[in-house]
Amino acid sequence: MWIRSFLILCLNFIGANAYKPVVILHGILSGAESMTLLVRHIEKLHPGTVVYNCDKFDGWYSLENDWWQVEQFREYIDQIGRLHPEGIIVLGYSQGGLLARAAIQSLPNHNVKTFISLSSPQAGQYGTSFLHLIFPDLAAITAFELFYSKVGQHTSIGGYWNDPRRQSLYMKYSEFLPLINNEKITSNSTSFKMGMVRLDKLVLIGGPNDGVITPWQSSHFSYFNDSLDVVPFNKRKIFMDDSIGLKTLLEAEKLIIIVKPFVHHLSWHTNRKVINQVIMPYLD
Numbered sequence: 001m002w003i004r005s006f007l008i009l010c011l012n013f014i015g016a017n018a019y020k021p022v023v024i025l026h027g028i029l030s031g032a033e034s035m036t037l038l039v040r041h042i043e044k045l046h047p048g049t050v051v052y053n054c055d056k057f058d059g060w061y062s063l064e065n066d067w068w069q070v071e072q073f074r075e076y077i078d079q080i081g082r083l084h085p086e087g088i089i090v091l092g093y094s095q096g097g098l099l100a101r102a103a104i105q106s107l108p109n110h111n112v113k114t115f116i117s118l119s120s121p122q123a124g125q126y127g128t129s130f131l132h133l134i135f136p137d138l139a140a141i142t143a144f145e146l147f148y149s150k151v152g153q154h155t156s157i158g159g160y161w162n163d164p165r166r167q168s169l170y171m172k173y174s175e176f177l178p179l180i181n182n183e184k185i186t187s188n189s190t191s192f193k194m195g196m197v198r199l200d201k202l203v204l205i206g207g208p209n210d211g212v213i214t215p216w217q218s219s220h221f222s223y224f225n226d227s228l229d230v231v232p233f234n235k236r237k238i239f240m241d242d243s244i245g246l247k248t249l250l251e252a253e254k255l256i257i258i259v260k261p262f263v264h265h266l267s268w269h270t271n272r273k274v275i276n277q278v279i280m281p282y283l284d
Helices: 002-017 032-045 059-063 066-083 095-105 156-160 167-173 189-197 216-220 246-251 272-278
Strands: 022-025 051-053 088-093 112-118 201-206 255-259
Touching: 022 032, 022 066, 022 095, 032 051, 032 272, 059 156, 066 088, 066 095, 066 156, 088 095, 095 112, 095 156, 095 189, 189 246, 201 216, 246 255
Parallel strands: 022 051, 022 088, 088 112, 112 201, 201 255
Antiparallel strands: none
8 A cells, every 4th residue: 555655656746847848839931950959958958858849831831821820830739738738838939939829829728838939029020131031122111012912911921010100001901910919809809818818927038139030029029119119018009908918917927028138039949058048947
């Protein structure tokens, strides 16, 4: 009898101290291989941790429509969550962080305990540096002509291109970001908020030397006004109206905002020192 009790005690101890499985979603124009260093570093520092490195929509396929990608990521996250009823951690990098967030919001009964958004355009994107990764000759000031059209909305970038000086067109044509941010009220608005407030921890990571996400504060839900001044997230309507639960999470001390300077966009997941400082503390 004492042996059985001892085994149960040991199993409970192991379960209580085990690291949760981690699901990783890569960024735009890359694939699972780009996240290999991060995966191996997690496995090295947290032996035994199960890490799922998503290989969907790699390369040019990452430019496909946002909702199509979210649908696939949602099924992927849901399937993994069912395998681990104790809860999982989701980490999304760059565009992958925005799509991961939408997938989580689309799963109001998910068991994602922690969501880590690693340098992701959560409030949208408006910047030449980012554009030139894909469209070398396209200028930010005229990009709305492409993105705010039926053709433009077939691209992932078009779905979260947020031109601060063309807000009427953004609200009219954008089929992705205004919906997941509940700027447009739909039949899914309540469940989109429920998916967020269900999190135990929301970690938003970004920094002023990112060089790609524009404004870099978009990684924290802050964004440009029509004068191109950055409005802090807690002064924006999405927070003040608690549209997707950011205020609720902050008041419950579940929202963590990390600002780290001197990190370029391509280094967040490839620099071991940075990983140790901004990612590892939240993989518990």
